[in-house]
Amino acid sequence: MRPGKIICIGWNYRSHLAETNATLPEEPIVFLKPSSCLIGDGDEIVITDGTGAVHHEVELALVFGRTVKNIPKDEALSCVSHVAVFNDVTARDIQTAARSKGNPWCIAKGMDTFGPMSPPVPIDSVGNIRDLDLELSVNGVVRQRGNTSMMIFPVDELIAYVSRFMTIEEGDIMATGTPEGIGPLVKGDTVTASINGIGTLTNKVV
Secondary structure, eight states: OSSSSEEEEEEEEEEHHHTOOOOSSOEEEEEEGGGGEOOTOEEEEEOOOOOOEEEOOOOEHHHHHHHHSSSOGGGGGEEEEEEEEEOOOHHHHHHHEEEEEEEOOOOHHHTTEEEBOOOEEEEEGGSOOOOOOOEEEEETEEEEEEEGGGGGHHHHHHHHHHHHSSSOOOOOOOEEOOOOOOOOOOTOOOOEEEEETEEEEEEEOO
């Protein structure tokens, strides 16, 4: 069963702001990916003909165990049942062109297979969610390293903020932003993303 929506947070690590020439946000930057983009560990990321630069973005994903609206920050994590490793695959050239015109990024973020996610694990089995190491490698070469302590908006703040404006439903997913080191993926690559205590996600690009 697919989630109703995948809520994504943009520019939530200062190091990522610098490499994308973005401005420090005063509030979380929120966008959506369609659930049809989801694939699992071992599935293939498909770059369709005519798509230009495609980039990887390792992220911590939250899976919601109950429906909430206007949940306060100090209760926010109580609605998260599971966590996972997420790769917010992005058609960067399409996103950049859309940004330059002030248009949304739906196509750049929402193509089929552009949402690889590891099998979710119970949040209770994970240590401090604010101190988790993220890493991503392509063909065995590490490209991204970060820690959730480096988030501009911690996960409890993100949940409280988003739930002010939209109901977060049971089964929904929230991808919480990526650290620096985003880079290109090309056909034939193997990309592996991991978060300590949560798992590893490996996908081949075709």
